[in-house]
Amino acid sequence: MASKTKAEPTASGSPPANQATPHDLNCLTIAELEALAYERMDKQTRDYYNEGADAGTTLSENISAYSKYRIRPRVLRDISQIDTTVDVFGHKNSSPFGVAPTAMQKLAHSDGELATARACKSKGIVMGLSSFSTSTLEDVAEASEANPNVLQLYLFEDRAHSTKLIDRAKKAGYKAVLLTVDTPMLGRRNLEIRNQFKLPAHLSIANFVDQGEDEGEDDNDGASGSTASTQTTTTNASSSSSSLSTDNTDSPNNGTTTTTADKPLRSTPRQNPHKRRANTSSKRNSNPNPKPKTKTKTKTKTKTKPKQSVAGYHDGHKRHPPTGPITFHTHAANPTLSWEESIPWLKSRAGPEMQVWVKGVATAEDATLAVHHGVDGIVVSNHGGRQLNGALATLDALPEVVAAVNREVPVHVDGGIRHGSDVFKALALGADFCWVGRPVLWGLAYKGRDGVELCLRLLMDEFRLCMGLAGVTSVKEISKEYLCRVDRDGFVSKL
Numbered sequence: 499m500a501s502k503t504k505a506e507p508t509a510s511g512s513p514p515a516n517q518a519t520p521h522d523l524n525c526l527t528i529a530e531l532e533a534l535a536y537e538r539m540d541k542q543t544r545d546y547y548n549e550g551a552d553a554g555t556t557l558s559e560n561i562s563a564y565s566k567y568r569i570r571p572r573v574l575r576d577i578s579q580i581d582t583t584v585d586v587f588g589h590k591n592s593s594p595f596g597v598a599p600t601a602m603q604k605l606a607h608s609d610g611e612l613a614t615a616r617a618c619k620s621k622g623i624v625m626g627l628s629s630f631s632t633s634t635l636e637d638v639a640e641a642s643e644a645n646p647n648v649l650q651l652y653l654f655e656d657r658a659h660s661t662k663l664i665d666r667a668k669k670a671g672y673k674a675v676l677l678t679v680d681t682p683m684l685g686r687r688n689l690e691i692r693n694q695f696k697l698p699a700h701l702s703i704a705n706f707v708d709q710g711e712d713e714g715e716d717d718n719d720g721a722s723g724s725t726a727s728t729q730t731t732t733t734n735a736s737s738s739s740s741s742l743s744t745d746n747t748d749s750p751n752n753g754t755t756t757t758t759a760d761k762p763l764r765s766t767p768r769q770n771p772h773k774r775r776a777n778t779s780s781k782r783n784s785n786p787n788p789k790p791k792t793k794t795k796t797k798t799k800t801k802t803k804p805k806q807s808v809a810g811y812h813d814g815h816k817r818h819p820p821t822g823p824i825t826f827h828t829h830a831a832n833p834t835l836s837w838e839e840s841i842p843w844l845k846s847r848a849g850p851e852m853q854v855w856v857k858g859v860a861t862a863e864d865a866t867l868a869v870h871h872g873v874d875g876i877v878v879s880n881h882g883g884r885q886l887n888g889a890l891a892t893l894d895a896l897p898e899v900v901a902a903v904n905r906e907v908p909v910h911v912d913g914g915i916r917h918g919s920d921v922f923k924a925l926a927l928g929a930d931f932c933w934v935g936r937p938v939l940w941g942l943a944y945k946g947r948d949g950v951e952l953c954l955r956l957l958m959d960e961f962r963l964c965m966g967l968a969g970v971t972s973v974k975e976i977s978k979e980y981l982c983r984v985d986r987d988g989f990v991s992k993l
Protein backbone atom coordinates (compact mmCIF):
# COMPACT_ATOMS: atom_id res chain seq x y z
CA MET A 499 0.00 0.00 0.00
CA ALA A 500 2.82 2.41 0.91
CA SER A 501 4.55 1.75 -2.44
CA LYS A 502 1.44 3.02 -4.25
CA THR A 503 2.03 6.47 -2.79
CA LYS A 504 5.69 6.32 -3.97
CA ALA A 505 6.62 8.00 -0.69
CA GLU A 506 10.27 7.66 0.24
CA PRO A 507 10.25 6.66 3.91
CA THR A 508 12.13 8.84 6.32
CA ALA A 509 14.59 7.41 8.81
CA SER A 510 11.72 6.95 11.23
CA GLY A 511 9.86 4.84 8.69
CA SER A 512 7.10 7.42 8.18
CA PRO A 513 6.43 8.95 4.77
CA PRO A 514 7.53 12.57 4.36
CA ALA A 515 5.13 14.99 6.03
CA ASN A 516 3.88 16.42 2.73
CA GLN A 517 2.82 13.01 1.40
CA ALA A 518 -0.54 11.42 2.04
CA THR A 519 -0.46 8.22 4.02
CA PRO A 520 -3.11 5.53 3.86
CA HIS A 521 -2.56 4.93 7.55
CA ASP A 522 -4.26 6.37 10.59
CA LEU A 523 -1.08 7.50 12.29
CA ASN A 524 -2.80 7.41 15.68
CA CYS A 525 -3.67 3.81 15.22
CA LEU A 526 -1.33 1.36 13.53
CA THR A 527 -2.06 -1.72 15.61
CA ILE A 528 -4.99 -3.40 17.34
CA ALA A 529 -3.29 -2.61 20.67
CA GLU A 530 -3.43 1.10 19.79
CA LEU A 531 -7.05 0.70 18.76
CA GLU A 532 -7.81 -0.84 22.13
CA ALA A 533 -6.18 2.10 23.91
CA LEU A 534 -8.04 4.65 21.80
CA ALA A 535 -11.36 2.89 22.39
CA TYR A 536 -10.67 2.71 26.11
CA GLU A 537 -10.74 6.50 26.33
CA ARG A 538 -13.98 6.71 24.36
CA MET A 539 -16.13 4.27 26.26
CA ASP A 540 -17.89 4.89 29.55
CA LYS A 541 -16.87 2.58 32.37
CA GLN A 542 -19.91 0.32 32.18
CA THR A 543 -19.42 -0.34 28.44
CA ARG A 544 -15.66 -0.75 28.72
CA ASP A 545 -15.98 -3.25 31.52
CA TYR A 546 -18.78 -5.13 29.76
CA TYR A 547 -16.82 -5.41 26.51
CA ASN A 548 -13.37 -6.06 27.89
CA GLU A 549 -13.77 -8.32 30.87
CA GLY A 550 -13.59 -12.08 31.07
CA ALA A 551 -15.20 -14.43 33.57
CA ASP A 552 -13.83 -14.62 37.13
CA ALA A 553 -10.09 -13.96 37.24
CA GLY A 554 -9.88 -13.57 33.47
CA THR A 555 -7.31 -16.34 33.04
CA THR A 556 -8.92 -17.85 29.96
CA LEU A 557 -9.36 -14.40 28.42
CA SER A 558 -5.65 -13.64 28.73
CA GLU A 559 -4.56 -17.16 27.76
CA ASN A 560 -6.64 -16.93 24.57
CA ILE A 561 -4.28 -14.12 23.61
CA SER A 562 -0.99 -15.45 25.01
CA ALA A 563 -1.51 -18.91 23.43
CA TYR A 564 -0.53 -17.38 20.11
CA SER A 565 2.94 -16.52 21.38
CA LYS A 566 3.65 -20.19 22.07
CA TYR A 567 4.09 -20.59 18.32
CA ARG A 568 6.57 -19.08 15.88
CA ILE A 569 6.39 -18.97 12.12
CA ARG A 570 8.97 -20.84 9.99
CA PRO A 571 9.26 -18.54 6.96
CA ARG A 572 10.23 -19.83 3.53
CA VAL A 573 12.16 -17.58 1.12
CA LEU A 574 12.94 -17.13 -2.56
CA ARG A 575 9.45 -18.03 -3.65
CA ASP A 576 7.71 -15.72 -6.06
CA ILE A 577 5.17 -14.05 -3.81
CA SER A 578 4.28 -11.21 -6.17
CA GLN A 579 0.66 -12.47 -6.39
CA ILE A 580 -0.87 -13.17 -2.99
CA ASP A 581 -4.45 -14.38 -2.76
CA THR A 582 -5.86 -13.93 0.75
CA THR A 583 -9.44 -14.89 -0.14
CA VAL A 584 -11.35 -17.92 1.16
CA ASP A 585 -14.78 -19.34 0.44
CA VAL A 586 -17.09 -19.27 3.41
CA PHE A 587 -20.90 -19.63 3.52
CA GLY A 588 -20.87 -19.63 -0.29
CA HIS A 589 -19.12 -16.28 -0.42
CA LYS A 590 -15.60 -15.18 -1.34
CA ASN A 591 -14.33 -13.54 1.84
CA SER A 592 -11.42 -11.15 1.35
CA SER A 593 -9.42 -12.61 4.22
CA PRO A 594 -9.84 -15.77 6.29
CA PHE A 595 -11.61 -14.13 9.19
CA GLY A 596 -15.02 -12.68 10.00
CA VAL A 597 -16.59 -10.45 12.62
CA ALA A 598 -17.68 -12.51 15.63
CA PRO A 599 -21.18 -11.89 17.01
CA THR A 600 -21.04 -9.53 19.97
CA ALA A 601 -24.09 -8.23 21.77
CA MET A 602 -25.33 -4.65 22.16
CA GLN A 603 -23.05 -2.76 19.79
CA LYS A 604 -24.91 0.55 20.20
CA LEU A 605 -23.19 0.80 23.56
CA ALA A 606 -20.01 1.49 21.59
CA HIS A 607 -21.46 3.80 18.94
CA SER A 608 -24.90 5.10 18.06
CA ASP A 609 -24.80 3.32 14.67
CA GLY A 610 -24.01 0.02 16.39
CA GLU A 611 -24.43 -3.12 14.31
CA LEU A 612 -25.36 -1.10 11.21
CA ALA A 613 -21.92 0.53 11.20
CA THR A 614 -20.32 -2.89 11.59
CA ALA A 615 -22.43 -4.30 8.75
CA ARG A 616 -21.46 -1.44 6.42
CA ALA A 617 -17.78 -1.81 7.27
CA CYS A 618 -17.95 -5.57 6.68
CA LYS A 619 -19.62 -4.99 3.34
CA SER A 620 -17.00 -2.49 2.22
CA LYS A 621 -14.20 -4.88 3.19
CA GLY A 622 -15.87 -8.07 1.93
CA ILE A 623 -15.87 -9.69 5.37
CA VAL A 624 -18.69 -11.87 6.72
CA MET A 625 -20.51 -10.59 9.78
CA GLY A 626 -21.90 -12.60 12.68
CA LEU A 627 -24.86 -10.87 14.33
CA SER A 628 -25.71 -11.53 17.96
CA SER A 629 -29.33 -12.41 18.80
CA PHE A 630 -28.93 -9.74 21.47
CA SER A 631 -28.15 -6.95 19.02
CA THR A 632 -29.34 -3.38 19.40
CA SER A 633 -30.39 -3.27 15.72
CA THR A 634 -32.87 -5.67 14.18
CA LEU A 635 -31.58 -8.50 12.06
CA GLU A 636 -33.61 -7.12 9.13
CA ASP A 637 -31.95 -3.69 9.37
CA VAL A 638 -28.53 -5.31 9.53
CA ALA A 639 -29.32 -7.44 6.47
CA GLU A 640 -30.37 -4.31 4.61
CA ALA A 641 -27.19 -2.45 5.58
CA SER A 642 -25.11 -5.43 4.44
CA GLU A 643 -26.71 -5.49 0.98
CA ALA A 644 -25.27 -8.57 -0.76
CA ASN A 645 -22.55 -9.17 1.83
CA PRO A 646 -23.37 -12.34 3.78
CA ASN A 647 -24.38 -12.50 7.42
CA VAL A 648 -24.84 -15.30 9.90
CA LEU A 649 -27.02 -15.14 12.98
CA GLN A 650 -25.75 -16.19 16.38
CA LEU A 651 -28.55 -17.93 18.22
CA TYR A 652 -29.32 -18.48 21.87
CA LEU A 653 -31.93 -21.21 21.79
CA PHE A 654 -34.45 -20.15 24.42
CA GLU A 655 -36.39 -22.50 26.64
CA ASP A 656 -39.51 -21.02 25.15
CA ARG A 657 -39.02 -22.22 21.59
CA ALA A 658 -41.73 -19.93 20.23
CA HIS A 659 -39.36 -16.96 20.52
CA SER A 660 -36.52 -18.83 18.84
CA THR A 661 -38.80 -20.07 16.09
CA LYS A 662 -39.79 -16.50 15.24
CA LEU A 663 -36.18 -15.39 15.16
CA ILE A 664 -35.03 -18.28 12.97
CA ASP A 665 -37.87 -17.69 10.52
CA ARG A 666 -37.05 -13.99 10.35
CA ALA A 667 -33.35 -14.74 9.74
CA LYS A 668 -34.26 -17.14 6.96
CA LYS A 669 -36.50 -14.55 5.35
CA ALA A 670 -33.80 -11.88 5.62
CA GLY A 671 -31.29 -14.14 3.84
CA TYR A 672 -28.95 -15.12 6.68
CA LYS A 673 -26.66 -17.92 5.54
CA ALA A 674 -26.35 -19.80 8.80
CA VAL A 675 -27.30 -19.88 12.45
CA LEU A 676 -24.46 -20.31 14.91
CA LEU A 677 -25.97 -21.94 17.96
CA THR A 678 -24.04 -20.82 21.03
CA VAL A 679 -23.49 -23.93 23.12
CA ASP A 680 -21.20 -22.65 25.86
CA THR A 681 -23.90 -20.83 27.84
CA PRO A 682 -25.93 -23.47 29.75
CA MET A 683 -25.43 -20.96 32.58
CA LEU A 684 -24.03 -17.46 32.39
CA GLY A 685 -20.38 -17.07 33.33
CA ARG A 686 -19.62 -14.94 36.33
CA ARG A 687 -18.46 -11.51 35.19
CA ASN A 688 -17.68 -9.61 38.31
CA LEU A 689 -17.41 -6.13 36.83
CA GLU A 690 -20.79 -6.56 35.18
CA ILE A 691 -22.22 -7.48 38.57
CA ARG A 692 -20.44 -4.68 40.41
CA ASN A 693 -21.49 -2.08 37.83
CA GLN A 694 -25.05 -3.47 37.88
CA PHE A 695 -24.77 -3.54 34.13
CA LYS A 696 -27.85 -2.24 32.42
CA LEU A 697 -28.61 -1.25 28.87
CA PRO A 698 -29.36 2.49 28.85
CA ALA A 699 -33.06 3.24 28.47
CA HIS A 700 -32.76 4.64 24.94
CA LEU A 701 -31.42 1.32 23.65
CA SER A 702 -33.23 -1.97 23.28
CA ILE A 703 -32.57 -5.57 22.43
CA ALA A 704 -34.01 -4.87 19.03
CA ASN A 705 -34.90 -8.38 17.88
CA PHE A 706 -37.20 -8.95 20.83
CA VAL A 707 -38.87 -5.63 21.54
CA ASP A 708 -42.28 -7.11 20.85
CA GLN A 709 -41.62 -10.50 22.39
CA GLY A 710 -41.83 -11.90 25.87
CA GLU A 711 -44.68 -12.05 28.31
CA ASP A 712 -45.65 -8.48 27.50
CA GLU A 713 -46.43 -9.43 23.95
CA GLY A 714 -48.94 -7.04 22.47
CA GLU A 715 -48.26 -4.39 25.09
CA ASP A 716 -46.55 -1.23 24.04
CA ASP A 717 -43.75 -1.56 26.50
CA ASN A 718 -40.27 -2.76 25.80
CA ASP A 719 -38.43 -1.51 28.84
CA GLY A 720 -37.73 -5.00 29.96
CA ALA A 721 -35.96 -5.82 26.73
CA SER A 722 -33.59 -2.96 27.31
CA GLY A 723 -33.38 -2.73 31.04
CA SER A 724 -31.53 -5.87 31.93
CA THR A 725 -29.43 -5.74 35.05
CA ALA A 726 -26.50 -8.08 35.51
CA SER A 727 -26.92 -10.97 37.87
CA THR A 728 -25.32 -14.37 37.94
CA GLN A 729 -27.93 -16.58 36.35
CA THR A 730 -28.27 -19.71 38.40
CA THR A 731 -30.84 -22.37 38.96
CA THR A 732 -32.28 -20.86 42.07
CA THR A 733 -35.06 -22.43 44.09
CA ASN A 734 -36.66 -19.08 44.64
CA ALA A 735 -38.15 -17.16 41.76
CA SER A 736 -38.46 -13.96 43.72
CA SER A 737 -34.80 -13.97 44.66
CA SER A 738 -34.00 -14.04 41.01
CA SER A 739 -36.41 -11.30 40.07
CA SER A 740 -35.44 -9.02 42.89
CA SER A 741 -32.12 -8.19 41.25
CA LEU A 742 -33.72 -7.44 37.92
CA SER A 743 -34.94 -3.91 38.15
CA THR A 744 -36.40 -2.66 34.90
CA ASP A 745 -36.50 0.95 35.97
CA ASN A 746 -33.39 2.54 34.56
CA THR A 747 -34.04 5.79 36.38
CA ASP A 748 -32.83 4.14 39.54
CA SER A 749 -29.84 2.54 37.91
CA PRO A 750 -26.60 3.57 39.62
CA ASN A 751 -25.19 4.90 36.38
CA ASN A 752 -28.58 6.19 35.32
CA GLY A 753 -27.91 5.37 31.68
CA THR A 754 -25.28 8.09 31.45
CA THR A 755 -22.40 7.63 29.05
CA THR A 756 -19.22 9.63 28.83
CA THR A 757 -18.13 8.72 25.35
CA THR A 758 -16.21 11.00 23.05
CA ALA A 759 -16.89 8.88 19.95
CA ASP A 760 -17.48 10.98 16.86
CA LYS A 761 -21.23 10.32 17.02
CA PRO A 762 -22.99 10.61 20.31
CA LEU A 763 -23.74 7.22 21.83
CA ARG A 764 -27.02 8.39 23.22
CA SER A 765 -29.45 9.11 20.42
CA THR A 766 -32.23 10.20 22.80
CA PRO A 767 -30.44 11.44 25.88
CA ARG A 768 -32.08 10.73 29.19
CA GLN A 769 -33.66 13.85 30.49
CA ASN A 770 -31.93 15.56 33.33
CA PRO A 771 -34.07 14.68 36.38
CA HIS A 772 -34.03 18.33 37.51
CA LYS A 773 -35.21 19.50 34.12
CA ARG A 774 -37.85 16.83 34.12
CA ARG A 775 -39.11 18.02 37.46
CA ALA A 776 -39.08 21.58 36.16
CA ASN A 777 -41.01 20.55 33.06
CA THR A 778 -43.53 18.67 35.08
CA SER A 779 -44.06 21.54 37.44
CA SER A 780 -44.37 24.09 34.65
CA LYS A 781 -46.94 21.86 33.02
CA ARG A 782 -48.73 21.63 36.30
CA ASN A 783 -48.49 25.38 36.77
CA SER A 784 -49.88 25.98 33.31
CA ASN A 785 -53.14 24.54 34.50
CA PRO A 786 -54.67 26.95 36.95
CA ASN A 787 -57.23 24.38 38.05
CA PRO A 788 -55.39 21.14 38.42
CA LYS A 789 -57.58 18.13 38.87
CA PRO A 790 -57.16 16.35 42.15
CA LYS A 791 -55.41 12.99 41.90
CA THR A 792 -58.02 10.43 40.99
CA LYS A 793 -58.17 6.67 41.24
CA THR A 794 -58.15 6.48 37.45
CA LYS A 795 -54.73 8.06 37.33
CA THR A 796 -53.34 5.58 39.82
CA LYS A 797 -54.84 2.73 37.82
CA THR A 798 -53.21 3.90 34.59
CA LYS A 799 -49.84 4.09 36.31
CA THR A 800 -50.13 0.54 37.58
CA LYS A 801 -51.09 -0.70 34.14
CA THR A 802 -48.05 0.79 32.39
CA LYS A 803 -45.54 -0.41 34.97
CA PRO A 804 -43.14 -2.67 33.08
CA LYS A 805 -43.18 -6.33 33.95
CA GLN A 806 -39.99 -7.76 35.30
CA SER A 807 -38.01 -10.44 33.54
CA VAL A 808 -37.36 -13.48 35.65
CA ALA A 809 -34.56 -15.93 34.94
CA GLY A 810 -35.41 -19.62 34.80
CA TYR A 811 -35.31 -21.37 38.15
CA HIS A 812 -35.91 -24.73 39.80
CA ASP A 813 -38.59 -24.90 42.48
CA GLY A 814 -37.36 -28.20 43.91
CA HIS A 815 -39.68 -30.25 41.71
CA LYS A 816 -39.25 -28.88 38.23
CA ARG A 817 -37.54 -26.19 36.27
CA HIS A 818 -39.49 -23.11 35.25
CA PRO A 819 -38.42 -21.34 32.07
CA PRO A 820 -37.60 -17.63 32.13
CA THR A 821 -40.55 -15.31 31.98
CA GLY A 822 -41.17 -11.70 31.08
CA PRO A 823 -39.61 -9.56 28.39
CA ILE A 824 -36.50 -11.08 26.84
CA THR A 825 -33.25 -9.81 28.31
CA PHE A 826 -29.74 -11.15 28.04
CA HIS A 827 -29.40 -11.89 31.72
CA THR A 828 -32.70 -13.72 32.03
CA HIS A 829 -33.01 -15.58 28.74
CA ALA A 830 -29.59 -16.19 27.13
CA ALA A 831 -28.55 -19.09 29.31
CA ASN A 832 -30.42 -22.32 28.70
CA PRO A 833 -29.46 -25.32 30.85
CA THR A 834 -31.87 -27.65 29.03
CA LEU A 835 -30.08 -27.82 25.68
CA SER A 836 -28.83 -31.24 24.55
CA TRP A 837 -27.26 -32.78 21.46
CA GLU A 838 -30.11 -35.26 21.07
CA GLU A 839 -32.97 -32.78 21.23
CA SER A 840 -31.68 -29.31 20.36
CA ILE A 841 -29.67 -29.99 17.21
CA PRO A 842 -32.34 -31.99 15.33
CA TRP A 843 -34.93 -29.39 16.34
CA LEU A 844 -32.76 -26.55 15.08
CA LYS A 845 -31.84 -28.35 11.86
CA SER A 846 -35.46 -28.97 10.99
CA ARG A 847 -36.38 -25.38 11.83
CA ALA A 848 -33.49 -23.89 9.81
CA GLY A 849 -34.40 -26.09 6.85
CA PRO A 850 -32.28 -26.23 3.72
CA GLU A 851 -32.01 -22.41 3.58
CA MET A 852 -29.68 -21.93 6.55
CA GLN A 853 -26.71 -23.94 7.76
CA VAL A 854 -26.58 -24.94 11.41
CA TRP A 855 -23.28 -24.48 13.23
CA VAL A 856 -22.32 -24.90 16.87
CA LYS A 857 -20.28 -22.14 18.48
CA GLY A 858 -18.48 -22.95 21.71
CA VAL A 859 -17.04 -26.44 21.20
CA ALA A 860 -13.63 -26.97 22.83
CA THR A 861 -13.02 -30.74 22.97
CA ALA A 862 -12.55 -33.65 20.58
CA GLU A 863 -15.47 -35.47 22.25
CA ASP A 864 -17.96 -32.70 21.55
CA ALA A 865 -16.57 -32.16 18.06
CA THR A 866 -17.26 -35.84 17.32
CA LEU A 867 -20.80 -35.48 18.67
CA ALA A 868 -21.34 -32.36 16.59
CA VAL A 869 -20.37 -34.20 13.42
CA HIS A 870 -22.49 -37.19 14.46
CA HIS A 871 -25.53 -34.91 14.86
CA GLY A 872 -25.04 -33.47 11.42
CA VAL A 873 -23.99 -29.87 12.05
CA ASP A 874 -22.63 -27.94 9.09
CA GLY A 875 -19.65 -26.56 10.96
CA ILE A 876 -18.00 -25.96 14.32
CA VAL A 877 -16.61 -22.82 15.91
CA VAL A 878 -13.99 -23.57 18.54
CA SER A 879 -14.76 -20.89 21.08
CA ASN A 880 -14.91 -20.19 24.79
CA HIS A 881 -16.97 -17.03 24.33
CA GLY A 882 -13.86 -14.84 24.49
CA GLY A 883 -13.11 -16.14 28.02
CA ARG A 884 -16.45 -14.84 29.30
CA GLN A 885 -17.93 -18.18 30.35
CA LEU A 886 -15.84 -20.91 32.02
CA ASN A 887 -12.71 -19.36 33.45
CA GLY A 888 -9.93 -21.93 33.53
CA ALA A 889 -11.10 -23.44 30.24
CA LEU A 890 -8.49 -24.16 27.60
CA ALA A 891 -7.37 -21.30 25.39
CA THR A 892 -9.09 -21.78 22.06
CA LEU A 893 -5.81 -22.09 20.14
CA ASP A 894 -4.85 -24.94 22.50
CA ALA A 895 -8.21 -26.65 22.01
CA LEU A 896 -8.10 -26.29 18.24
CA PRO A 897 -5.75 -29.19 17.28
CA GLU A 898 -7.79 -31.85 19.08
CA VAL A 899 -11.00 -30.60 17.48
CA VAL A 900 -9.39 -30.51 14.03
CA ALA A 901 -8.11 -34.08 14.49
CA ALA A 902 -11.50 -35.37 15.69
CA VAL A 903 -13.43 -33.72 12.86
CA ASN A 904 -11.05 -35.11 10.25
CA ARG A 905 -12.23 -32.60 7.63
CA GLU A 906 -15.85 -33.82 7.68
CA VAL A 907 -17.09 -30.28 8.39
CA PRO A 908 -15.27 -26.93 8.52
CA VAL A 909 -13.67 -25.88 11.81
CA HIS A 910 -13.48 -22.20 12.72
CA VAL A 911 -11.90 -20.62 15.78
CA ASP A 912 -12.24 -17.39 17.75
CA GLY A 913 -10.70 -15.87 20.84
CA GLY A 914 -7.59 -13.74 21.34
CA ILE A 915 -6.90 -12.83 17.72
CA ARG A 916 -5.17 -9.46 17.76
CA HIS A 917 -2.72 -9.74 14.81
CA GLY A 918 -2.81 -10.93 11.22
CA SER A 919 -0.12 -13.44 12.19
CA ASP A 920 -2.54 -14.92 14.76
CA VAL A 921 -4.91 -15.73 11.90
CA PHE A 922 -1.98 -17.34 10.06
CA LYS A 923 -1.09 -19.44 13.12
CA ALA A 924 -4.68 -20.60 13.67
CA LEU A 925 -4.93 -21.65 10.03
CA ALA A 926 -1.57 -23.44 10.29
CA LEU A 927 -2.99 -25.42 13.22
CA GLY A 928 -5.91 -26.56 11.07
CA ALA A 929 -8.62 -23.90 11.36
CA ASP A 930 -10.45 -23.08 8.14
CA PHE A 931 -11.42 -19.61 9.28
CA CYS A 932 -11.22 -17.25 12.28
CA TRP A 933 -13.60 -14.81 13.97
CA VAL A 934 -12.63 -11.60 15.70
CA GLY A 935 -14.67 -10.16 18.59
CA ARG A 936 -13.41 -7.33 20.82
CA PRO A 937 -11.11 -5.58 18.29
CA VAL A 938 -14.19 -4.82 16.16
CA LEU A 939 -15.96 -3.31 19.19
CA TRP A 940 -12.89 -1.16 19.82
CA GLY A 941 -13.01 0.03 16.20
CA LEU A 942 -16.68 0.84 16.60
CA ALA A 943 -16.04 2.83 19.77
CA TYR A 944 -13.12 4.65 18.14
CA LYS A 945 -14.86 5.87 14.98
CA GLY A 946 -18.04 3.98 14.17
CA ARG A 947 -18.02 2.46 10.70
CA ASP A 948 -14.61 4.01 9.86
CA GLY A 949 -13.18 2.52 13.03
CA VAL A 950 -14.47 -0.96 12.16
CA GLU A 951 -13.04 -0.58 8.66
CA LEU A 952 -9.74 0.44 10.20
CA CYS A 953 -9.77 -2.62 12.46
CA LEU A 954 -10.51 -4.95 9.55
CA ARG A 955 -7.91 -3.27 7.35
CA LEU A 956 -5.19 -3.59 9.99
CA LEU A 957 -5.84 -7.31 10.36
CA MET A 958 -6.18 -7.86 6.60
CA ASP A 959 -2.95 -5.99 5.84
CA GLU A 960 -1.06 -7.78 8.58
CA PHE A 961 -2.32 -11.14 7.37
CA ARG A 962 -1.29 -10.46 3.78
CA LEU A 963 2.14 -9.29 4.91
CA CYS A 964 2.51 -12.37 7.08
CA MET A 965 1.64 -14.65 4.15
CA GLY A 966 4.14 -12.93 1.88
CA LEU A 967 6.96 -12.92 4.41
CA ALA A 968 6.29 -16.57 5.24
CA GLY A 969 6.54 -17.40 1.54
CA VAL A 970 2.90 -18.36 0.98
CA THR A 971 0.70 -17.12 -1.86
CA SER A 972 -2.63 -18.82 -1.17
CA VAL A 973 -4.52 -19.55 2.04
CA LYS A 974 -4.78 -23.26 1.35
CA GLU A 975 -0.97 -23.58 1.41
CA ILE A 976 -0.87 -22.58 5.09
CA SER A 977 -0.11 -25.69 7.13
CA LYS A 978 1.68 -26.77 10.27
CA GLU A 979 4.92 -26.95 8.26
CA TYR A 980 5.02 -23.19 8.76
CA LEU A 981 4.87 -23.33 12.55
CA CYS A 982 7.04 -24.40 15.41
CA ARG A 983 6.31 -24.45 19.10
CA VAL A 984 8.27 -22.63 21.78
CA ASP A 985 8.30 -24.49 25.10
CA ARG A 986 8.46 -22.97 28.58
CA ASP A 987 12.28 -22.92 28.55
CA GLY A 988 12.31 -21.18 25.20
CA PHE A 989 13.35 -24.28 23.24
CA VAL A 990 11.78 -24.64 19.86
CA SER A 991 10.40 -27.80 18.31
CA LYS A 992 8.77 -28.52 14.96
CA LEU A 993 5.15 -29.63 15.05
Ligand SMILES: Cc1cc2nc3c(=O)[nH]c(=O)nc-3n(C[C@H](O)[C@H](O)[C@H](O)COP(=O)(O)O)c2cc1C
Pocket residue numbers: 546547548560598599600601628629630650678857879880881882883884912913914915933934935936937
Ligand atom coordinates in the same frame (compact mmCIF):
# COMPACT_ATOMS: atom_id res chain seq x y z
C1 LIG B 1 -18.96 -7.76 24.57
C2 LIG B 1 -19.10 -9.14 24.01
C3 LIG B 1 -20.37 -9.62 23.70
C4 LIG B 1 -20.51 -10.89 23.18
N1 LIG B 1 -21.76 -11.32 22.85
C5 LIG B 1 -21.92 -12.57 22.35
C6 LIG B 1 -23.21 -13.03 21.99
O1 LIG B 1 -24.19 -12.33 22.10
N2 LIG B 1 -23.29 -14.31 21.53
C7 LIG B 1 -22.20 -15.12 21.40
O2 LIG B 1 -22.32 -16.28 21.00
N3 LIG B 1 -20.96 -14.67 21.69
C8 LIG B 1 -20.80 -13.43 22.16
N4 LIG B 1 -19.55 -12.99 22.45
C9 LIG B 1 -18.38 -13.84 22.17
C10 LIG B 1 -17.84 -13.59 20.75
O3 LIG B 1 -18.72 -14.07 19.78
C11 LIG B 1 -16.49 -14.29 20.54
O4 LIG B 1 -16.63 -15.64 20.87
C12 LIG B 1 -15.36 -13.66 21.34
O5 LIG B 1 -15.51 -12.28 21.45
C13 LIG B 1 -14.02 -13.96 20.69
O6 LIG B 1 -12.99 -13.50 21.50
P1 LIG B 1 -12.21 -12.11 21.25
O7 LIG B 1 -13.10 -11.05 21.78
O8 LIG B 1 -10.97 -12.28 22.05
O9 LIG B 1 -11.97 -11.98 19.77
C14 LIG B 1 -19.37 -11.71 22.97
C15 LIG B 1 -18.11 -11.21 23.26
C16 LIG B 1 -17.96 -9.94 23.77
C17 LIG B 1 -16.58 -9.42 24.05
